[in-house]
Amino acid sequence: MVNDLKNKASGPFWVKSLILAAIFLLFIVAFMEVKANRELKLARIALSQSPKTAIRHYFQALNWYAPWGSSQVAADELKDLADRLKNEGRVDLAYEAYLRLRGALNAARSFYWPRPDLQSKANDFLANYLADKKISSMGGQGDKIRLYGYYLEIYEDKGNFSEFYGFLVVLSFLGWVFYFVKIIWAFFPLSSEKVPFRQKIYLEKILIIMFVACYVVWILAMKAA
């Protein structure tokens, strides 16, 4: 019985790894949701008394970003708050709300940029705000459209790092490490069976080719990323 149980428990390595990864992810998701939810509640409590505090808590809820759950609600509510403040004429506070909304969403990016709808709205407001400020600091002089365009371009700049090549860098790195380890184990097995070196190279040519290929891709991808 014990052996049966043991056999069931010991599946292939990748299955065990997947199970472990799933447990880890589940834990992270649950933990982050609890945190985001707590911040969201605090933000709602602070909403009527101090919008500034509410903005801070919404921002912290957004720092526990997940593609679903409380952080999404926080993003929408923070945008609503920013709009409300803007309509009430409290432009500076609205500015802070949009700054934090944009900052938190930017910090939550991975292989995609989350909530492009909110980001573009925030960018639009921020560029407008800065253009107005600039014009007022110049005594009402200045080309609003040019300034707005100038700021918007910078806000919408997503940097020059290529996530695709970044992915290739990491993948090829893991690849050459993996194949090199395989080569070591292939060339120095525990068995005492002697195979001539040249024959060994021929036998393990796939491993060697893969190692070299991954190494080359690693170098090239680092240049391109």
Next chain:
Amino acid sequence: MIKNTLKELISVNYLLGIFSLACVFFYVICATPGYGWRDGPELAVTAVFLDVAHPSGFPLYNLLAKILTWLPLGALAYRVTLFTALTGGAAVFLLGLALKRLHGLDQAEPKYFFLLAPLLFFAFHQGIFAAATEVEVYSLNVALIIALLLCAIKWREGHGLAWLYGGGFLYGLSCGNHASLALYLPVLLLLTFWTRPENMERDNARARLIRLSLLALFFLVGLSIYLFLLIRSQTDRLPVDFGRTNTWVRLWRHISDAKDSDYHFKGVLNYKELFYFLKIQFQNLSSPLIWLALPFFLWGLRFLWLYYQILSVALVVLIGINSFFFYYWIDGSAAFLPTVICFFLLTSLGLGQFGRYLAKYGLASKIGFTALIFFILAGVYLILPQRYREADFDAGFMATELFWPDMANLPPEAIAIHRAQWFSELALHHLYVARPDVALIWHASLVNPHFFSPLVPAKNPRLLYPTLADGSLLPPNTPNFFSYFIFLNMEAGKPVYLQYNDETAELLPYMTPEEPFMWMGRLTLDKWMVDKLIKNGSYATYLKWFRGYIAQLAGGYDPPLAKKAPAYLMYISSPIFRLMTEKNEIKEGILTVETLLTTFSKPDGTFLFPHDVTLNLHAFLANMYRKEKKYSKAIEYAHKLNTLSPFNAYNYYILGLIYDNQAMPTETLAAWRKATEIDKYEISFFYNYSLALAKYKSFDEAISFLTERAKTFDEEKMGNLRDLALKFRDCFLLPPEEIGELPTREDLL
């Protein structure tokens, strides 16, 4: 029956796996949600953009941490922290495996408890815990060291040459995580070159040499991971390119830490202090449990000596190297993690032997359970509440929160100068992303521009070049002269302009009130910045905030804040004290510091502060009493300082100042002479001693002393040529107007 079935089913590996996973969960719960302190923000950025971090660059960490940054959960920095937590769990698991092999455990036994108890303490040891709960390279480093030990054990047990060469390859990769691992080469050689596997029948010098050559080859393949720095820097578009490693020479300087080698290894130069600092280190680490563990540590060492002699020697050598190279870093518990590994490994072995001894009398099971429960309770009571000051328990997104409000409140089109502390880099990055209207200068690029690339990408028109008062434009990579000219312009009352797009703007320094700028005295523009801060009225804000902070600490009504306060103070105290000194608010300064020392003193007369901070506070008091002309008090504190740190040149420097103020030539000269003898690199000590010579003896003697000492100066190592020039100008009594011409090295010599 169920008990027996469970015992059989739960193998050591599963038990270790469950325990390690639990550790990971605990690390995740306690992990800093923001960027943390020190290098965290920088490493988070370098992992996200695959950039070049500070020496030695940490390419392995960046490449592995990058994987977690694709996880669409949480903020980017938090994902990198998750990676760190995972490596912490891996370190615990690997140490468990190593212990299992050394204990010879392959099925459930009561001895597990003797294995798990030290493992529990290892997992929650202050250094390991701190390293696993913030963005740092150390927990990966610990995991790699243990993995290397495991490879050596497997090779010695006769599992084949692959383990030896795999270990060599892993060692190369590991040096790519933290180059300090290269220091442990003698340990690796002991474990490989001088070790013969159990099943190897014949071994001779030739075979060993061949093994060593192949080992070196595989090591080099692993070490080639450093090409990452060279190639990434050559792309010339990194947000953070610390060291600009775009040439082989720069790469080597970066990896070998040439820029800061004097500072990082100054402890090695002062080898006489070794035992003193080891004592301090042990005091810092000690708790009743450490004393309790000491006999088991020795028992474990004895057991290992009998079972695997070379490994026991190797571990002792590892502790020795670790202590010798890092003993000066008395607060850097992370620097001592290799020693921590050895300590827990050997203690666990000792406990295992104890378990075996008890098993003879059929007591192991009961005592094992009791011991485990005792250890857990004692650990919770003694360690958890007081040791984890580094972790941000209150989930305040600390670093982000510090910077954000000030960034948001910067006036439009402001020009911001930020300090060189490298986590400001991320603040600048945030600022850049969030406030494109604000022009940025990274203070470090002012002081040491040859080490850094501009923060703002070159394609961006906001790349800043300082324009001198005469309108000429300074080229960007001008070592040190950059800050030198700005300083001179400011000093002369000339406005300094910054080129901003196609416009120019006057330099308006802006400092964030809470910005923790330590290393205050080390950088060129400090005094100028403090002056500006006072003139701009920020001082009042600063002081108000600081008073409130001290009141909170003294009142103790904010436990989370008070808990991390001693470490936190390290970052905030120096600018405040500096400002108090500048404003001549001596009484308030003395009162504040004495309150702090009383609040954070321990019954045994030591303090809760990190050792550095304790020294700083005593030095501050000695200086303040000197300014108050209460010389007996000043000397009392200077002597206390000497008791706390007897080999510190700065103590003698302060003592000299006190004697000098009282016009006591013999004592002044003796104290300052001693300072120059202890620290052969600090210019201000030479400067003061030479001035005292000129004042109390003869000008010729001063010149002769300086000329002699100037020959030992290495321009690269000294770094700050401007400082040197200013000091020499004063020493040689040059008229102030001649400061415009910076003397060359030849002139000085």
